[in-house]
Amino acid sequence: MRNLIAFLLRYQGVMLFVLLEVVSLYFFLTNSSYQRAAFFNSANAYMGVLLARRTQVTDYFRLDELNKQLQADNAQLRRQLFPPDFAHREADSLPVGRDTLGRIVYRHLRPATPQVATAPGLLAQNAKLRAQGSLRPDTLLLGGSKQATQPLVPARVINNSLREVDNYLTLNVGSVDGVQPDRGVISAAGVVGKVQAVSAHYARVASVLHSKLQVAAQIKRDGTIGSVSWPEGTDYSHAMLDYIPRQNRLVKGDSVVTSGYNSVFPAGVFIGTVESFTTEPNKNFSTVTLRLGVDFSRLTYVYVVPTPPRAERDSLEQHTGELPAPVKAAQAQAAKAKKP
Amino acid sequence: MSIVATIGGQLLRFALYVGLYVLLFDNSSVVLFNLGWNFFYLGFLLFLPINTPIALQLLLGFAMGFTVDIAHDTGGLHAASAVLLAYLRPWVLRLLTPRDGYDAQDTVNVHQMGWQWFLVYLSLLVTVHHVAFFFLELGSLQHPLVTLGRVGVSILYTSVVMLIVQLLFFPVRRGRFQ
Numbered sequence: 001m002r003n004l005i006a007f008l009l010r011y012q013g014v015m016l017f018v019l020l021e022v023v024s025l026y027f028f029l030t031n032s033s034y035q036r037a038a039f040f041n042s043a044n045a046y047m048g049v050l051l052a053r054r055t056q057v058t059d060y061f062r063l064d065e066l067n068k069q070l071q072a073d074n075a076q077l078r079r080q081l082f083p084p085d086f087a088h089r090e091a092d093s094l095p096v097g098r099d100t101l102g103r104i105v106y107r108h109l110r111p112a113t114p115q116v117a118t119a120p121g122l123l124a125q126n127a128k129l130r131a132q133g134s135l136r137p138d139t140l141l142l143g144g145s146k147q148a149t150q151p152l153v154p155a156r157v158i159n160n161s162l163r164e165v166d167n168y169l170t171l172n173v174g175s176v177d178g179v180q181p182d183r184g185v186i187s188a189a190g191v192v193g194k195v196q197a198v199s200a201h202y203a204r205v206a207s208v209l210h211s212k213l214q215v216a217a218q219i220k221r222d223g224t225i226g227s228v229s230w231p232e233g234t235d236y237s238h239a240m241l242d243y244i245p246r247q248n249r250l251v252k253g254d255s256v257v258t259s260g261y262n263s264v265f266p267a268g269v270f271i272g273t274v275e276s277f278t279t280e281p282n283k284n285f286s287t288v289t290l291r292l293g294v295d296f297s298r299l300t301y302v303y304v305v306p307t308p309p310r311a312e313r314d315s316l317e318q319h320t321g322e323l324p325a326p327v328k329a330a331q332a333q334a335a336k337a338k339k340p
Numbered sequence: 341m342s343i344v345a346t347i348g349g350q351l352l353r354f355a356l357y358v359g360l361y362v363l364l365f366d367n368s369s370v371v372l373f374n375l376g377w378n379f380f381y382l383g384f385l386l387f388l389p390i391n392t393p394i395a396l397q398l399l400l401g402f403a404m405g406f407t408v409d410i411a412h413d414t415g416g417l418h419a420a421s422a423v424l425l426a427y428l429r430p431w432v433l434r435l436l437t438p439r440d441g442y443d444a445q446d447t448v449n450v451h452q453m454g455w456q457w458f459l460v461y462l463s464l465l466v467t468v469h470h471v472a473f474f475f476l477e478l479g480s481l482q483h484p485l486v487t488l489g490r491v492g493v494s495i496l497y498t499s500v501v502m503l504i505v506q507l508l509f510f511p512v513r514r515g516r517f518q
């Protein structure tokens with residue numbers, strides 16, 4: 001026994017060192033997993049309060065910048081409320097022709113085009129947009145009548161990292177405000193990330209600058225779908241767009257928006273623009289670099305997207321064992337490309 | 341000096357280093373050349389009394405690293421590299437022992453131990469810590485040049501900050517509590 005104690009005392013340094021390293025590395029390696037207890041991160045009550053205080057103080061020195069940013073957001077939203085320039089150029093009561101019974105048809109009485117008429121949800125949404133005087137869909141207005149009634153949860157970024165391999169944000173909203181894990185987070189400039197853990201008043205968000213976060217995306221011009229990722233070694237203003245087949249034509253400056261396939265983000269939220277692309281003879285997919293719409297270095301106000309009816313959709317897709325077909329095809333192609 | 345005063349003083353130092361690091365020297369706001377980080381909190385571990393027991397040093401290193409990890413959402417990254425630093429510190433101190441051993445009053449102080457001693461001590465430990473930290477963070481050796489650049493600039497940055505802390509806040513005369 002005495003020998004044992006002597007042994008333990010003699011090697012206490014080495015043993016404690018190994019023990020602590022194993023504990024730290026365990027915490028480090030399980031950090032990005034979703035099962036992780038929500039306490040040991042910056043969204044816990046104590047650290048959250050501390051970081052919120054820090055933000056209060058540092059905000060004071062950036063009021064000017066913050067106001068300008070909010071003003072810019074406001075201006076953009078307000079502009080969407082105004083009717084477009086060409087809205088009133090033609091008188092809406094001029095007769096445009098006669099119908100089959102010989103009655104005069106006025107423009108504003110013309111029936112909706114069949115395309116629109118087949119989708120009642122879209123029609124309702126269009127009517128709403130028309131009422132607001134704009135036909136252009138707003139990136140912050142969500143598709144589907146059910147979701148549009150739920151408001152976005154506005155939040156303030158109180159902690160932010162840019163230069164790590166996996167970057168996170170901390171927001172000052174939590175489960176009390178109706179935020180739950182796996183919600184999407186967007187800002188006026190585009191997609192920001194996905195909620196990973198929440199406490200009562202704070203939420204931790206894995207930003208787009210996280211090596212394991214992928215956003216289902218599509219090119220706005222022609223609807224080609226792909227997936228936005230942020231591989232290691234990319235800087236915080238760029239990301240990659242994967243799974244674009246090499247035969248598809250790409251144009252520099254193309255807008256890339258969310259496709260809505262993974263039901264975290266509504267469809268049509270801006271992500272970024274194509275900055276450069278290359279096709280290599282031995283790859284099935286083009287290598288596309290995006291310039292992200294969101295400037296993560298000066299991110300202040302963001303919005304958490306309300307719950308989409310995703311539980312139903314996910315369970316349906318899991319029951320039938322089907323990913324959305326194009327994603328599956330792309331994955332199969334990618335697997336094939338890797339093999340040789 | 342009583343034990344209570346020593347423990348109280350060290351707790352105060354711990355709070356000061358962590359507080360200043362989390363509230364002021366945040367990694368996303370104070371970055372050198374867009375590459376280098378400043379690991380200000382390492383000052384707590386580097387400037388502990390020379391005769392601190394190894395077990396206590398390791399535990400303090402872990403506590404310090406883990407607190408920073410919680411603030412930065414890095415899991416156990418800072419903790420792992422801080423524990424490594426705490427473990428290696430006694431070895432480096434032994435390596436640099438003066439000819440007639442350390443005096444009871446000796447502390448890690450640039451004025452008392454001399455520039456040469458201090459710079460070797462600082463650069464050895466900071467280098468080991470930063471190499472471990474940045475390669476562990478990446479989890480691979482995929483981008484060696486960028487990572488080495490970050491390590492290099494960060495070593496410079498942290499060392500200069502530690503030197504400034506020493507010159508500003510550590511007593512020139514011997515035997516006073518700092």
